[in-house]
Amino acid sequence: MEAGKGTQGAEDGPGVVTGRDTLSAEVAGHDAGTRWDYAPAPESRDIVRIAPEYGLFVNGEFTPAASGRLFPTVNPATEEPLAQVAEAGPADVDRGVAAARAAYEQAWRPMPPAERAKYLYRIARILQERAREFAVLESLDNGKPIKESRDVDVPLAAAHFFYHAGWADKLEHAGFGPSPRPIGVAGQVIPWNFPLLMAAWKLAPALAAGNTCVLKPAETTPLTALLLAEVCQQAGLPPGVVNVLTGDGEAGAALVAHPGVDKVAFTGSTEVGKQIQRTVAGTGKRLTLELGGKAANVVFDDAPIEAAVEGIVNGIFFNQGHVCCAGSRLLVQESVADAVTERLRDRLGTLRLGDPLDKNTDIGAINSRQQLDKIRDLSQAGEAEGAQRWSPPCELPERGFWFPPTVFTGVSQSHRIAREEIFGPVLSVLTFRTPEEALTKANNTPYGLSAGVWTDKGSRILWLAQRLRAGVVWANTYNRFDPASPFGGYRESGFGREGGRHGLAAYLDA
Numbered sequence: 009m010e011a012g013k014g015t016q017g018a019e020d021g022p023g024v025v026t027g028r029d030t031l032s033a034e035v036a037g038h039d040a041g042t043r044w045d046y047a048p049a050p051e052s053r054d055i056v057r058i059a060p061e062y063g064l065f066v067n068g069e070f071t072p073a074a075s076g077r078l079f080p081t082v083n084p085a086t087e088e089p090l091a092q093v094a095e096a097g098p099a100d101v102d103r104g105v106a107a108a109r110a111a112y113e114q115a116w117r118p119m120p121p122a123e124r125a126k127y128l129y130r131i132a133r134i135l136q137e138r139a140r141e142f143a144v145l146e147s148l149d150n151g152k153p154i155k156e157s158r159d160v161d162v163p164l165a166a167a168h169f170f171y172h173a174g175w176a177d178k179l180e181h182a183g184f185g186p187s188p189r190p191i192g193v194a195g196q197v198i199p200w201n202f203p204l205l206m207a208a209w210k211l212a213p214a215l216a217a218g219n220t221c222v223l224k225p226a227e228t229t230p231l232t233a234l235l236l237a238e239v240c241q242q243a244g245l246p247p248g249v250v251n252v253l254t255g256d257g258e259a260g261a262a263l264v265a266h267p268g269v270d271k272v273a274f275t276g277s278t279e280v281g282k283q284i285q286r287t288v289a290g291t292g293k294r295l296t297l298e299l300g301g302k303a304a305n306v307v308f309d310d311a312p313i314e315a316a317v318e319g320i321v322n323g324i325f326f327n328q329g330h331v332c333c334a335g336s337r338l339l340v341q342e343s344v345a346d347a348v349t350e351r352l353r354d355r356l357g358t359l360r361l362g363d364p365l366d367k368n369t370d371i372g373a374i375n376s377r378q379q380l381d382k383i384r385d386l387s388q389a390g391e392a393e394g395a396q397r398w399s400p401p402c403e404l405p406e407r408g409f410w411f412p413p414t415v416f417t418g419v420s421q422s423h424r425i426a427r428e429e430i431f432g433p434v435l436s437v438l439t440f441r442t443p444e445e446a447l448t449k450a451n452n453t454p455y456g457l458s459a460g461v462w463t464d465k466g467s468r469i470l471w472l473a474q475r476l477r478a479g480v481v482w483a484n485t486y487n488r489f490d491p492a493s494p495f496g497g498y499r500e501s502g503f504g505r506e507g508g509r510h511g512l513a514a515y516l517d518a
């Protein structure tokens with residue numbers, strides 16, 4: 009594995025098969041003959057101006073929190089503090105919701121839908137114009153590789169605004185009845201894994217449908233949501249239509265519980281989703297929850313192995329595995345299990361871990377120390393329960409939060425690493441013999457968000473896709489997103505859909 013600078017070893021615990029003995033000679037030999045090293049290709053930070061301090065975005069202006077309190081946001085790749093950010097409390101939530109209510113009554117709801125659309129188009133275009141700035145800021149605050157923030161997060165966020173702008177004046181013809189109405193004020197709480205993209209997923213459909221918003225970004229990744237607030241100013245969005253309250257879980261809880269909020273949309277952990285459901289029960293508020301997952305990525309013996317291995321790598325190592333729909337359980341047919349895991353190990357040997365701003369980096373930093381601790385704990389549990397752990401030879405940077413790509417083989421259904429969401433670059437490999445066994449194992453999870461199927465046979469794809477209890481099933485691909493395609497789960501993965509016509513329905517009183 010190509011790694012960033014530094015000396016700290018990979019996370020080898022007792023009984024860890026690191027691959028140094030089994031693979032490094034092979035890979036080194038291969039290296040010596042055919043592989044060229046990449047020169048560093050760092051993206052410049054100069055395009056972003058990070059202020060020392062940020063206020064809350066309420067009623068079109070940045071203002072301090074009522075308490076005056078601030079909290080730091082750090083670069084997880086270096087632990088360097090990036091900025092101090094205002095910490096919203098209950099008085100700020102009152103202010104944000106009041107601003108959203110006034111904007112709803114006086115500006116946004118009465119506005120002709122075609123006019124609303126113009127603002128969304130404008131926001132989309134500004135996101136494209138400032139794409140590089142957003143990508144660099146996202147990688148600094150979140151730790152994700154620049155090639156992902158540049159090629160996935162930011163373009164998809166712009167695409168969500170474009171797509172929903174197109175819907176704004178066509179809702180009467182979209183099958184929601186003759187006169188679909190907005191719901192009112194939406195309280196939206198988002199996580200840290202796709203900070204800008206999740207903000208776009210929440211704001212774009214809500215605004216297109218005529219609602220106003222109070223958004224609470226995650227504590228560890230507030231900066232791109234605040235830059236998006238600046239874009240709202242730049243687009244001339246009427247004050248109060250979008251409000252951004254940075255803060256911790258308590259601010260999220262206060263927002264969700266606020267009596268002035270008509271609709272709650274949450275993406276995050278199943279545990280917090282359940283708390284929110286309890287808070288909202290009986291209040292008449294509308295609710296959508298996009299929660300965790302433990303997706304099966306099922307590889308049959310007739311699958312094109314090279315393509316499947318790329319799909320497996322993308323499925324679990326994209327965004328360091330901080331993905332609710334990550335293909336964290338690889339189910340591979342027994343007859344090809346050895347061939348697949350061998351190719352997978354070879355491929356992991358070529359992934360580059362290190363500076364998120366380097367354009368060659370494949371694996372960036374873990375978003376926070378807390379998340380790193382969780383990944384370490386679950387990986388240790390995997391070993392303690394008897395699974396075999398493997399990581400490519402890998403040096404981790406000395407500072408920051410890092411975890412090497414890790415594969416567990418010999419995993420059984422009862423292991424914690426096969427059942428719990430790790431939310432990190434850790435793959436659990438299980439095997440199956442028949443399609444029925446694959447189906448039973450894939451569905452043996454309390455979650456139901458996503459799944460992948462790799463096979464040459466269309467009939468097998470359809471057979472399995474119809475029976476998998478997952479909101480999204482990818483066939484011979486993985487982690488493909490499009491604003492027109494509804495995304496969401498059921499059971500412990502939540503309910504409601506985001507994207508497409510279904511996603512709009514969640515913001516309409518039809």
Ligand code: NDP
Pocket residue numbers: 197198199200201224225226227228255256257258259260261262264275276277278280281283284298299300301331332379382429430431
């Ligand atoms: P949380 O669910 O705690 O956080 C998601 C968002 O909710 C954040 O903005 C958070 O604020 C806020 N929040 C926290 N508590 C409350 C509350 N009681 N009421 C309302 N809002 C609240 O996820 P974590 O960041 O703590 O991650 C924990 C685990 O959750 C991860 O290890 C992962 O397994 C899973 N996860 C799943 C995600 C998914 O998309 N499925 C996304 C993120 C995490 P704050 O940032 O201050 O905590």
